Amino acid sequence: MSTTELKAEYSGVGVCPGRVVGPVLSMPDPVSPPGEARRDASVGEEQAVEAVTRATAAVAASLKARAAEAEGDAAGVLEATAMMATDSMLLKAAKRRIADGATSERAFWDAAEEVTGMFAKLGGKMAERQRDVRDVRDRVVAELRGVTPPGIPHSDRPFVLLAEDLAPADTATLDPAKVVALVTSEGGPQSHTAIIARSLSLPAVVAARGVLEVPDGTEVHVDGGAGAVHTQVTEELRAEVEAFAARRATIQAFDGDGRLADGTAVPLRANVGNGADARAAAEQLAQGVGLFRTEFLFFDRDSEPGHDEQVAAYREVFEAFSGREEPAGDAEEQAGGEGSAAPKVVLRTLDAGADKPLPFLTDAEEPNPALGVRGFRTERSVPGVLARQLAAVAEAAAAVPDVEVWVMAPMIATADEAAEFRRLTEEAGLETPGVMVEVPAAALCADRITAEVDFVSIGTNDLTQYTMASDRMLGSLAELNDAWQPAVLNLVGATGQGSSGPVGVCGEAAGDPVLAPVLIGLGVTSLSMSPASLADVAAVLRTLTAEQTRELAAVATAARGSDEARAAVAERIPALTELGLG
Ligand code: PEP
Ligand code: MG
Numbered sequence: 001m002s003t004t005e006l007k008a009e010y011s012g013v014g015v016c017p018g019r020v021v022g023p024v025l026s027m028p029d030p031v032s033p034p035g036e037a038r039r040d041a042s043v044g045e046e047q048a049v050e051a052v053t054r055a056t057a058a059v060a061a062s063l064k065a066r067a068a069e070a071e072g073d074a075a076g077v078l079e080a081t082a083m084m085a086t087d088s089m090l091l092k093a094a095k096r097r098i099a100d101g102a103t104s105e106r107a108f109w110d111a112a113e114e115v116t117g118m119f120a121k122l123g124g125k126m127a128e129r130q131r132d133v134r135d136v137r138d139r140v141v142a143e144l145r146g147v148t149p150p151g152i153p154h155s156d157r158p159f160v161l162l163a164e165d166l167a168p169a170d171t172a173t174l175d176p177a178k179v180v181a182l183v184t185s186e187g188g189p190q191s192h193t194a195i196i197a198r199s200l201s202l203p204a205v206v207a208a209r210g211v212l213e214v215p216d217g218t219e220v221h222v223d224g225g226a227g228a229v230h231t232q233v234t235e236e237l238r239a240e241v242e243a244f245a246a247r248r249a250t251i252q253a254f255d256g257d258g259r260l261a262d263g264t265a266v267p268l269r270a271n272v273g274n275g276a277d278a279r280a281a282a283e284q285l286a287q288g289v290g291l292f293r294t295e296f297l298f299f300d301r302d303s304e305p306g307h308d309e310q311v312a313a314y315r316e317v318f319e320a321f322s323g324r325e326e327p328a329g330d331a332e333e334q335a336g337g338e339g340s341a342a343p344k345v346v347l348r349t350l351d352a353g354a355d356k357p358l359p360f361l362t363d364a365e366e367p368n369p370a371l372g373v374r375g376f377r378t379e380r381s382v383p384g385v386l387a388r389q390l391a392a393v394a395e396a397a398a399a400v401p402d403v404e405v406w407v408m409a410p411m412i413a414t415a416d417e418a419a420e421f422r423r424l425t426e427e428a429g430l431e432t433p434g435v436m437v438e439v440p441a442a443a444l445c446a447d448r449i450t451a452e453v454d455f456v457s458i459g460t461n462d463l464t465q466y467t468m469a470s471d472r473m474l475g476s477l478a479e480l481n482d483a484w485q486p487a488v489l490n491l492v493g494a495t496g497q498g499s500s501g502p503v504g505v506c507g508e509a510a511g512d513p514v515l516a517p518v519l520i521g522l523g524v525t526s527l528s529m530s531p532a533s534l535a536d537v538a539a540v541l542r543t544l545t546a547e548q549t550r551e552l553a554a555v556a557t558a559a560r561g562s563d564e565a566r567a568a569v570a571e572r573i574p575a576l577t578e579l580g581l582g
Contacts, residue, residue, distance in 0.1 A: 006213065006214055006218070006231045007210065007231065008230065008231060008232050009228055009229065009230050009231070010183075010208045010209070010210055010211040010214070010228070010229040010231075011208065011227055011228050011229075012183070012184075012185075012205040012206055012207045012208030012209070012211070012227045012228075012229070013188070013189055013205065013206050013207050013227045013478045013479075014204070014205055014223065014224050014225050014226055014227030014228075015189050015193075015194035015197055015198065015204045015205070015206050015224065015227075016194070016197040016198050016201065016202060016203055016204040016224045017203065017224050017225035017513075017536075017581055018181070018201070018202070018203030018222075018224045018225070018244070018248075019203065019221070019222065019223050019224070019225075019240060019241045019244045020160070020180045020181045020203055020221070020222050020241060021219060021220070021221050021222075021233050021237065021238055021241050022158055022159050022160045022180045022181065022219065022220070022222075023157075023159050023160065023216075023217050023218065023219050023220075024159065024160045024161075024162045024183075024214050024215075024216060024217070024218050024219075024220055025153045025155055025159040025160070025161060025162065025216050025217075026153075026161075026162040026163065026212060026216055027150070027151075027152070027153065027161070027162070027163040027164075027166075028150055028151070028153060030138060030150060031137075031138040031141050031142050031145075031147075031150055033109055034103065034105035034106045034109050034141065035106070036106065037103065037106075038101045038102065038103070039098075039101055039102060039103045039104075040103075043103075045098055045099055048098045048102075048103065048104040048107070049095055049098050049104075051104040051144060052091070052094050052095075052098070052104045052107065052108055052140070052144070053091070055104075055108075055140045055143040055144045056085050056086050056090075056091065056108075056136075056140055057086065058143050059082075059085045059136065059139045059140050059143055059149075060082045060083075060085040060086045061082075062149075063078050063079075063081050063082035063085060063139075064078070064079065064082045066078050067079045067082060077192070077196070080132065081132050081135060081136060084129075084132050084133060084136045085136045085139070085140065087115070087136075089115055090108075090111050090112065090115055090133070090136070091111075092111075093110075093111035093114050093115065094107045094108045094110075094111035095107075096111075097110055097111060104144055105141050105144050105145070108137065108140050108141060108144070109137060109141060112133050112134065112136065112137035115133050116130040116133045116134060119133065121364070122357050122364050126357050131165070131192075135150075138150045152174060152175075152179070155178065158177070158178055158179070158180045159178065159179065159180065160179075160180060160181045160182075160183060160220055160222055161174070161179045161181070161182050161183070162183050162184075162185075162211060162212060162214065163182075163183075163184050163185075163193075163212075164184060164185050164186050164212065165184050165185075165186040165187040165191060165192075165193060165206075166182070166184065166187075166192060166193045166196075174196070174200065174202070176200050176201075176202055179202065180202070180203070180222075181202060181203040181204060181205075181222040181224065182197050182202055182203075182204040182205070182206075183204070183205045183206075183208055183211055183220075183222060183229055184204075184205075184206045184207070184208065184211075185207070185208055185209055185210065185211050185212050186206070186207065187206040187207060188206060188207060188472075188473065188474060188476075188477070188478045188481065189206065189478055189481060189482075189508065191206060191473075193206055194206055195530075197224075198511070198530055198532055198533065199530055199532050200532070201532050202224075203222050203223070203224030203225075204224050205222060205223075205224055205227050205228065205229055206478070207476075207478050208227070208229055211229055214229075214231060218231060219233050220233065221233045221237045221238075221241065225581070243580075244580045245580075246580075247577075247578060247579060247580030248579075248580040250579075250580075251535055251536065251539050251579055251580070252535065252539070253284070253285075253535055254268065254284060254285050254286075254534035254535045254538050255285065255538070256285030256286075256287060256327065257287075257327040258287060258526075258527070258537075258538050258541060259541065259542060260520070260541055260542070260544055260545055260546055260549065261542060261543055261544055261545050261548075262545040262546055262547075264545075264546050265327065266520055266525070266526060266527065266541055267287040267288065267290075267326065267344075267525075267526040267527075268286065268287055268526070268527055268528075268529070268534050268537060268538055269286055269287050269288045269289055269290030269291075269344070269346070269504075269506075269526060269527070269528040269529075270284075270286035270288075270289055270290065270528060270529065270530070270531045270534070271289075271290065271291040271293070271506060271528050271529060271530060272289050272291070272292055272293070272317060273292070273293045273296040274296055274297070274313065274316070274317065275313070275316025275317050275319075275320060277317075278292075278316070278317040278320035278321065278345075279320045280531060281320070281531045282320045282321055282324070284531040284534060285534070286531055286534060287326055287327070287343060288321055288326070288343035288344040288345055288346075288403075289317065289321065289344070289345040289346060289347075289528070290344075290346050290457065290504050290506045290510075290526060290527070290528020290529075291346060291348055291457065291506035291528050292314075292317050292345060292346065292347040292348060293348060293351065294313075294314070294347060294348060294349060294350055294351075294389070295350050295351050295352060295356055295358075297309075297310065297313050298350055298352065298358055298361075299356070299358070302359050302360060303360050304360060304361075304385055304388070307388065307391070307392050307395075310388075310389060310392035310393075310396075311392045311395045311396045311399075312396075314347065314392060314393055314396035314397075315396040315399055315400060317345060317347075318345055318396060318397060318399075318400040318403045318405060319400055319403075321343040321345055321403050322400050322402045322403050323402055324343050325341045325342070325343070326341055326342070326343050326344075342402050342403055342404045343403055343404065344403075344404045344405075344406055345403055345404070345405055345406070346406045346407075346408060346434070346457060346504070346506075346528070347393055347405060347406070347407050347408070348407075348408050348409075348410055348436065349376070349386055349389055349390065349393075349407060349408070349409050349410065350378070350385065350386065350389055350410075351374070351375050351410035351411065352374065352375070352378055353369060353372060353373060353374025353375060353377070353378060353411075354369045354370045354372065354374045355370075355472070355473060356374075357369070360382075361378050361381075361382050361385060362374065362378060363381075370465065370466075370471065374410075374411055375409070375410035375411025375412075375436075375438075376409040376410060376411050376412055376417055376421060376435075377411060379420075379424075386409075386424060387424055387427065387428065390407065390424055390425060390427075390428035390430060391428050393405065393407060393428070393430060394428045394429045394430050397430065404432070405430070405432070406432040406433075406434055406454075406455065407425055407430050407432070407433055407434070408433070408434040408435055408436055408453075408455070408456075408457055409421040409433075409434075409435050409436065410436045410438065410459070411436065411438055411439065411462070412435040412436060412437075412438075412439070412442050412449065413439045413441045413442055414441065414442075414445070414449075415445060415448040415449050415451065415452055417435075418435050418449045418452040418453050419452040421433055421435060421453065422452050422453050432454050432455070433453045433454060434453050434454055434455035434456055434457060434501075434502075435449060435453050435456055435457075436456070436457050436458070436459045436462075436506075437449075437456050437457070437458045437459065437463065437495050438458075438459035438461075438462035438463050438466065439462070439463070439466055440463070440466055440467050440491055442456075442495075443458075443463065443491035443492070443494050443495045443498075444491070444494055444498075445498070446494060446495045446497075446498030446499045447498040447499070447500070449498075449499075450498070450499045450500045450501050451500065453501075454501050454502075455501045455502040455503070455504070456495060456499055456501070456502075456503055456504070457503075457504035457505065457506045457528070458492055458495055458503065458504065458505045458506070458507065458524070459506060459507045460483040460488065460492070460505060460507030460508065460509035460510070461483075461507040461508055462507070463483075463488060463491060463492075463507065464481055464482065464483050464485065464488050464507075464509075465481060467485065467487050467488050467491060468480040468481065468482075468485055468487065468488070479562070482562040483507065483508070483509035483512075483515060484515060484556070484562035484563075484565045484566045485561070485562045485565075486556065486557055486558070486559050486560070486561065486562070486565055489518065489522065489553070489556050489557045489565065490557050492505070492519060492522045492523075492524065493522040493523065493553065493557055495523070496522045496523015496524055497523055499523070502525045502526065503523055503524050503525050503526075504524065504525065504526045504527065504528055505519050505524050505526075505527050505528070506527075506528040506529075508529075510527035510528055510529045510533075510537070511527075511529030511530055511532075511533030511537060512533075512537075513533070513536040513537045513539070513540040513576070513579075513581050514540070514566060514569055514570050514573065514576065514581070515566075515569075516537045516540060516541060517540060517541060517544050517548070517549045517552050517569075517573065518549070518552050518553050518556045518569055519553075520541070520546070520549045520553075521546075521548075521549030521550040521551070521552050521553030521554075522553045522557070536579070536581060539575070539579050540573065540575060540576065540579065540581065543573070543574075543575035544573070544575075551572070552569050552572060552573070555568045555569060555572065556568065556569050
């Protein structure tokens with residue numbers, strides 16, 4: 001398509017704010033499938049097996065080397081993909097085909113298809129791993145052919161990367177000095193692309209249909225806040241980009257003290273999955289952990305981790321925050337009377353099922369897993385796992401005395417479930433039980449739920465999916481899957497009003513600097529987010545009083561839809577433009 005036929009604007013979903021201008025480069029063409037031909041008689045079975053083994057080892061080694069250079073999330077996804085390259089299931093399936101006479105390329109290709117088919121059947125988070133397997137397949141086949149592996153294109157000058165959707169290994173190796181923005185035609189707000197873009201603070205637009213027709217080298221303007229890609233870069237847009245960069249340069253790093261303009265304390269905490277995340281969050285002065293997703297310890301294995309392994313993993317996270325003090329006037333102390341100057345780490349008990357299936361805990365055959373036995377409900381089907389986890393948490397917490405450990409259960413829908421969780425925590429000797437509000441039922445019964453437990457934390461990712469009845473992983477439903485939907489905000493408000501203790505938010509909404517003040521105005525007392533979002537959220541909150549956040553909340557909940565809510569709130573926060581977030 002020639003440049004004149006391009007649309008002036010491709011719109012998608014903005015998943016990380018920022019404005020840049022740059023030439024686009026698309027991801028290279030995918031590796032083509034090998035032919036169906038059988039193995040030449042001159043190539044023996046052993047030789048073909050050896051070729052595959054060598055190629056998978058080489059791919060794993062190169063991914064591991066890249067992981068060693070990468071940081072944070074990037075290192076984690078690369079390591080996971082490297083492990084996939086030497087996955088025994090994949091290799092076994094390939095060897096079987098080689099024994100049947102297939103070429104090494106064909107055998108590995110078909111083995112990968114078999115494994116992706118299995119992941120597809122499992123659905124949810126496991127289904128996402130299909131992309132990892134295909135990524136490994138392409139790299140191994142490229143290695144067998146002796147051609148350049150697929151991946152991020154190389155360029156001497158900075159560029160906007162265009163792709164259908166990025167594989168974790170690609171996304172993870174992005175050099176933010178070279179790649180200035182990400183634009184994908186597929187994917188949604190919870191895709192790997194979106195999560196890594198946020199962790200690198202890289203402007204990103206996902207689900208921008210048709211954008212792949214923009215030829216390499218075309219200069220575009222990307223607005224990662226509005227979710228727009230402009231192919232006609234006017235002088236006005238260039239000036240906006242410059243002004244934006246100048247304003248962004250004035251944002252200070254987070255100083256470890258989340259507050260409103262009137263001095264009201266709003267602790268800003270971090271979402272973490274392991275000790276390394278927690279140490280990085282502590283370095284960025286997060287005020288503790290608002291969501292420790294413990295399920296990461298349970299993934300990729302066929303049985304529950306043992307007691308000592310669990311204790312060690314939980315201790316690592318608690319220790320990252322030991323010896324630090326929280327600033328005075330923690331709003332949660334006022335709300336819940338739980339005061340202490342020690343930082344809090346809110347640990348969420350195992351959240352398996354739906355997008356996070358675990359072979360030893362959840363049923364892969366459930367017809368509708370998002371509405372199935374997941375989160376706290378797995379305690380019914382496989383009792384004991386939770387009690388053992390809580391015992392390990394209690395032992396780890398006792399070993400790190402200067403951190404206040406709170407525990408919460410995911411996917412609670414009733415006061416009875418909350419009471420049952422409290423009973424289990426009491427048995428384990430843990431003092432501060434809480435629950436997540438991710439189901440509309442819990443939001444609407446927050447008064448009865450907080451009569452049973454000490455605090456709640458709103459998981460806006462799931463609360464949005466259940467309120468809007470839209471699968472959170474589907475890019476095509478990105479518009480519905482938006483925490484700005486007034487129905488979702490009204491449920492946040494109902495939780496704030498009904499709760500008798502602290503109310504956190506730990507879904508992605510907490511890290512949106514425009515939405516954060518609305519959440520506070522709806523009665524939320526602390527926010528937990530990716531550490532990359534702390535500075536922006538803190539900077540916006542510092543410009544608003546509690547009264548102003550309540551006014552913004554009233555505007556947002558009364559809006560007709562999510563776009564109207566976002567626009568109406570953004571226009572009432574003058575600091576957004578000054579901070580380069582508008
Ligand atoms: C949520 O649902 O908002 C949440 C924080 O939990 P997760 O994203 O892990 O399901
Ligand atoms: Mg959730």
